[in-house]
Amino acid sequence: MSLPNPSTFIAEGASAAVYRLDGGRVLKLFHEGVDAGIVAREHATAQAIQATGLPVPRVFRRAEAGGRQGIIYSEIEGPNLLHHIVRHPHRIGWAMGAMAALQRAIHGHDLPALRSRKAILAEDIEMAPIGDRLRAAAIDRLDQLIEGDRLSHGDLHPANLIVSGDGLAVIDWSKAARSAPAADVVRSEMLMRFGPGQSAGMLEGMLRDATTAYYVGRYRKLAGTGKAGLAAASAAGAGRGLCRLSDRCVAPRRTAAAGRLMSLVDGGGRFVPRRCRPADAVPRSSKRRAQHRSCRYSDIETGQRAAR
Structure with a gap:
C-alpha cells in the first residue's frame, strides 16, 4: 500500500506514527529503521492479547507502506x-x-x-x-x-x-x-x-x-x-x-x-469541597446547617461504565 495521506495523521510516538484508514481502522506505521522482528513480535502479542477478551483494539494484519512496516488495528473512538x-x-x-x-x-x-x-x-x-x-x-x-x-x-x-x-x-x-x-x-x-x-x-x-x-x-x-x-x-x-x-x-x-x-476526594471518586461534611457531622447551629445544605457536587456515576 502507498504511504497514508498526511491529513489522516492521528499521533506519533518514539517508534511509530498512527494514521486513520477507512472502515474504522488505523495504521500504526513504524519509523524507518525499526527492525521487522519487533513489528512481528508486536503483531503476535496483539493477537494473543485480543484473544483474552480484554478491551483492546482488534488487530487485522501486518502491512507495508513506502518501504515501512506497519500493523492495521481497529480504531477505538473517544478521548484518551x-x-x-x-x-x-x-x-x-x-x-x-x-x-x-x-x-x-x-x-x-x-x-x-x-x-x-x-x-x-x-x-x-x-x-x-x-x-x-x-x-x-x-x-x-x-x-x-x-x-x-x-x-x-x-x-x-x-x-x-x-x-x-x-x-x-x-x-x-x-x-x-x-x-x-x-x-x-x-x-x-x-x-x-x-x-x-x-x-x-x-x-x-x-x-x-x-x-x-x-x-x-x-x-x-x-x-x-x-x-x-x-x-x-x-x-x-x-x-x-x-x-x-x-x-x-x-x-x-x-x-x-x-x-x-x-482528603478532598470522597469514597465515590468525587472531589468534594473541604467544607462538605457527612450528614452525621452537620453542625447544630442554623448558620452552619445552612452552609452545609448549600454544599453540592455533581451526581456523577462512579461505577463500572465510563463516561461517554
Missing part, C-alpha cells in the same frame, strides 16, 4: 483518559479507580509466550547510556525483582487508555510482557509521577502525587495487596532517585500537600 480528566477534573477519582480496576483485570491473565519483564529490563540496562557503577547497581536491584508470570502492559498510564462508549480500552501494547503485578503497578506509578510533560512547579507535583496515590490505593484495595509488597517491587525495580511506594520518594512538604489534596 488524560484528555478526559483535563475536560472533566471532577471525575479524576473515578478515572483513577477505573484505571486500577482495568489494570487488575489485565493481571488476571497469563500469557506464557510473552517475554519476561526482567529479561527486557536487563537488555535496557545494558544498552542504557550510563556509567558502569550505575549499571552494576541497576542490575543488582533487578536481580531482586520477582520474576512473575502475569500479563503486564508495561506502559499503562492515562494517555494509553481510551474513554469509549463501551468503557475504558487499552492501547499500545508494545511493552507487554510477563511480570509480577507489583512491578507493573510501580511502572505506572513512576510514569504518572515523573513522566514526560511535567513542569517544575510545586503545584503540578502535588497534583501528580495526589492523583497517583489515589490510583495506587485503589489498586491495593482491589488486589488485597499491602504497601510492603508493592514497596518491595519498587525498591528492587527502580534505581536511585525513583519512587518507592512507601511514599518516601518525594519531599515531605510535597507528600503532606498531596495528602491534603486527596
Whole structure:
C-alpha cells in the first residue's frame, strides 16, 4: 500500500506514527529503521492479547507502506483518559479507580509466550547510556525483582487508555510482557509521577502525587495487596532517585500537600469541597446547617461504565 495521506495523521510516538484508514481502522506505521522482528513480535502479542477478551483494539494484519512496516488495528473512538480528566477534573477519582480496576483485570491473565519483564529490563540496562557503577547497581536491584508470570502492559498510564462508549480500552501494547503485578503497578506509578510533560512547579507535583496515590490505593484495595509488597517491587525495580511506594520518594512538604489534596476526594471518586461534611457531622447551629445544605457536587456515576 502507498504511504497514508498526511491529513489522516492521528499521533506519533518514539517508534511509530498512527494514521486513520477507512472502515474504522488505523495504521500504526513504524519509523524507518525499526527492525521487522519487533513489528512481528508486536503483531503476535496483539493477537494473543485480543484473544483474552480484554478491551483492546482488534488487530487485522501486518502491512507495508513506502518501504515501512506497519500493523492495521481497529480504531477505538473517544478521548484518551488524560484528555478526559483535563475536560472533566471532577471525575479524576473515578478515572483513577477505573484505571486500577482495568489494570487488575489485565493481571488476571497469563500469557506464557510473552517475554519476561526482567529479561527486557536487563537488555535496557545494558544498552542504557550510563556509567558502569550505575549499571552494576541497576542490575543488582533487578536481580531482586520477582520474576512473575502475569500479563503486564508495561506502559499503562492515562494517555494509553481510551474513554469509549463501551468503557475504558487499552492501547499500545508494545511493552507487554510477563511480570509480577507489583512491578507493573510501580511502572505506572513512576510514569504518572515523573513522566514526560511535567513542569517544575510545586503545584503540578502535588497534583501528580495526589492523583497517583489515589490510583495506587485503589489498586491495593482491589488486589488485597499491602504497601510492603508493592514497596518491595519498587525498591528492587527502580534505581536511585525513583519512587518507592512507601511514599518516601518525594519531599515531605510535597507528600503532606498531596495528602491534603486527596482528603478532598470522597469514597465515590468525587472531589468534594473541604467544607462538605457527612450528614452525621452537620453542625447544630442554623448558620452552619445552612452552609452545609448549600454544599453540592455533581451526581456523577462512579461505577463500572465510563463516561461517554
